[in-house]
Amino acid sequence: METIIKIDKLHREFNMGSETVRALKGISFEIQKGEFVSIMGTSGSGKSTLLNILGCLDRPTAGDYYIDGTSVSKLSKDELSTIRNRKIGFVFQSYNLLPRTSALENVELPLLYNNTVSSTERRERAVHALEQVGLSDRIDHTPNQLSGGQQQRVAIARAIVNDPVMLLADEATGNLDTRTSYEIMNLFQELNSHGKTIVFVTHESDIAVFTNRTIMLRDGNIVKDEGIKTLSARTALDNLPVSED
Amino acid sequence: MNFINQIKIAWQALLRNKTRALLTMLGIIIGIGSVIAMVSLGQSSTKGISSEISSMGTNTVMVMRASQTQGGVNIGAGNVQTLKVSDVEAILAESSNISMASPVVNASQQIVYGANNWPGSVSGVNEDYLEINKYEIASGSNITADDMRNSAKVCVIGQTVVDNIFTKGENPLGKVIRLGRIPVKVVGVLKSKGTNMMGMDQDDIVIMPYTTVQKRMLAINYIHMISASAMSEDLSELAIADIESILRRTHKIDVEDEDDFDVFAQQQMLDMLSSVTDMLTILLAAIAAISLLVGGIGIMNIMYVTVTERTREIGLRMAVGAKNKDILKQFLYESTILSLVGGVVGMIFGVGLSYAVSSLLGWSFVLNIPTMAVSFIVCAAIGMFFGWYPARKASNLDPINALRYE
Structure with missing residues (x-):
């Protein structure tokens, strides 16, 4: 098994005036390639801080973080940008798509910040990513012409277009109804079955059941880290009562 | 990127x-x-x-009468009678920077021909005036040095005068028009120059020998203006200096007194x-x-x-x-x-x-x-x-x- 993420005694402290808030108190874990991990916890548990560090948006106060073999704790801001561009795909709760911009152009965005990708290749890869999320017939639609679920699919396509080593989802189903949530989870499971490593931050336990490992945080410490019996989102979808309208 | x-x-x-x-x-x-x-x-x-301005001649130099004060009373420029034909001759004789010079005597006379009349402004000048001021003869001829000597009753008229006096399209050449009471023969017609930058019609002009205007019209022996031409545009500054020193001498102006004349170069105006x-x-x-x-x-x-x-x-x-x-x-x-x-x-x-x-x-x-x-x-x-x-x-x-x- 190839280790994608290795976190070792990670600390993160914030100075709020005279007080020091210790958001992460020396946590350690590893994530192997192909895992589908949910990070759970209530607000204030440190999961957002952990997400920011995992996403290379923030640097730990102490401890080590390796992503795909690279230690990022000491990297400069620009180097972190490059790591985010090449190794991480973000999916946000509120999609964060560019308004009045076609799905295709939204998906192309990360590749615009990658000089090694030509404009032809950029387009091909964006079209392919949209195909993978089942939106090949919507490439010219702008976000306001798409439903919430479709917008999140575009966001997922944007996250996978640079072929990252890890997808990092932050409450990715938080804005969606149950059926659409399950559809999105089904999509994540499909991507995972093709070998994509996914880290899914959520506070909803009925979403976490679709992952195959849960890391539970409380007050900056890991209180639970265990493999779980994965439910199929496809089955869950089929078991949903048929909507009346 | x-x-x-x-x-x-x-x-x-x-x-x-x-x-x-x-x-x-x-x-x-x-x-x-x-x-x-x-x-x-x-x-x-x-x-x-x-x-x-260039069309008016960039090397033109004008000498005007300056206003003067006599016994504390400013008598304006109109009554100054110090500019003389002899000044023109002195300038021509002494300054190597002046190529041509003409006295100018102005008079206003009603022009009458047949049933038509027109308020004419008469310029009494010599034969070089037209060249100094970049006028050209359209038909007929210029006034001559002989006309000066004889105080001849001849004139060259501008296009505006022609249009207002010869309304039936007659050929003005050889016709006798009356300027006030004096019958004058038209010997030439000027090419049109249009209005100048001050909005003055440069074609509303009657050119006559200055002697004729001095003796027959105004009965004066002084002149109103001198119109001269510097050898070249660059020499107009020197020409002005020459004229000033010559006129101060001929007018017997003391060192501490001011000029009783003003000298302008077209070039200065342009600048x-x-x-x-x-x-x-x-x-x-x-x-x-x-x-x-x-x-x-x-x-x-x-x-x-x-x-x-x-x-x-x-x-x-x-x-x-x-x-x-x-x-x-x-x-x-x-x-x-x-x-x-x-x-x-x-x-x-x-x-x-x-x-x-x-x-x-x-x-x-x-x-x-x-x-x-x-x-x-x-x-x-x-x-x-x-x-x-x-x-x-x-x-x-x-x-x-x-x-x-x-």
């Missing part, structure tokens, strides 16, 4: 807000447009004035007028430049608002791998594109405006390429200068906060 991608990103961002981009550009469009129009119109008017129009041009361009500055501040304003409004977009771009300098460049390029596109549209607008105005006023249209080039550079500079602060703000955003910005 390559340049083309960067431009593409900035361009797409601008296209997402076409109306706003257009309105932002408006400030620059008006600013650049007015700078171009003002400079261009200023130069057109300067050029128009100088070409008109004076063009310095006035140049100053006006600079003034107008400065005002226009202020509007350009305001346009630039407009860009800064909008870009600043844009940065705040697009905080989440900036956060997202950073999350997917944009470096701080990529964000900085994007916003700088956006403001530069805004000001450059605005500048080009403004240039077209300014050139069109100045073309329309100069053709309306009958000026020759001057297209100033250096001004346009400078404006273009200024536009780019404005975009970068006023875009810098908002772009800096955007690039300094923290991606974590930016992504969660509501």
Whole structure:
């Protein structure tokens, strides 16, 4: 098994005036390639801080973080940008798509910040990513012409277009109804079955059941880290009562 | 991050807000447009004035009577009788910088021919006057030196006089017209010169031998003016100095006394007028430049608002791998594109405006390429200068906060 993420005694402290808030108190874990991990916890548990560090948006106060073999704790801001561009795909709760911009152009965005990708290749890869999320017939639609679920699919396509080593989802189903949530989870499971490593931050336990490992945080410490019996989102979808309208 | 991608990103961002981009550009469009129009119109008017003065002869030197004070009473210039024909002869004899000189005696006489009459302004001059003042004979002949000696009753008339007196289209040559009570024979007709820059009709003129006007019309022995021509335009300053020293001597003016005459060179007039129009041009361009500055501040304003409004977009771009300098460049390029596109549209607008105005006023249209080039550079500079602060703000955003910005 190839280790994608290795976190070792990670600390993160914030100075709020005279007080020091210790958001992460020396946590350690590893994530192997192909895992589908949910990070759970209530607000204030440190999961957002952990997400920011995992996403290379923030640097730990102490401890080590390796992503795909690279230690990022000491990297400069620009180097972190490059790591985010090449190794991480973000999916946000509120999609964060560019308004009045076609799905295709939204998906192309990360590749615009990658000089090694030509404009032809950029387009091909964006079209392919949209195909993978089942939106090949919507490439010219702008976000306001798409439903919430479709917008999140575009966001997922944007996250996978640079072929990252890890997808990092932050409450990715938080804005969606149950059926659409399950559809999105089904999509994540499909991507995972093709070998994509996914880290899914959520506070909803009925979403976490679709992952195959849960890391539970409380007050900056890991209180639970265990493999779980994965439910199929496809089955869950089929078991949903048929909507009346 | 390559340049083309960067431009593409900035361009797409601008296209997402076409109306706003257009309105932002408006400030620059008006600013650049007015700078171009003002400079261009200023130069057109300067050029128009100088070409008109040139048509009057750039090496012409005029000697006028100056107003004088006698016993504390200013008697004005009209009563000064110190300019004499002998002064003209002295100037011609002594100054090597003067090629020609003519006395000028002015008289107003009603011109009568048949049933028509016309208020004529008569210039009593010698045979060189026409050449000094760049008049040309259209038909017939000039007055001659013999006419001076004989105080001959002959005249050369301008086109306006012809039109008003010979209304039936008769050939004026050889006809006898009456100037007041004196019958005068028309020997020549002048080519039309049109109005001068003061709005005076240069064709409303009757040229006669000065002796005739002095003796037969006004019964005076002094002259009103001397019209002379310097050897060349460059020598007009020297010619003025010569005339001043000669006339001070012949008029027996003490060292401490002021001249009883004024000497003007056409060249001085030209310099004076063009310095006035140049100053006006600079003034107008400065005002226009202020509007350009305001346009630039407009860009800064909008870009600043844009940065705040697009905080989440900036956060997202950073999350997917944009470096701080990529964000900085994007916003700088956006403001530069805004000001450059605005500048080009403004240039077209300014050139069109100045073309329309100069053709309306009958000026020759001057297209100033250096001004346009400078404006273009200024536009780019404005975009970068006023875009810098908002772009800096955007690039300094923290991606974590930016992504969660509501």
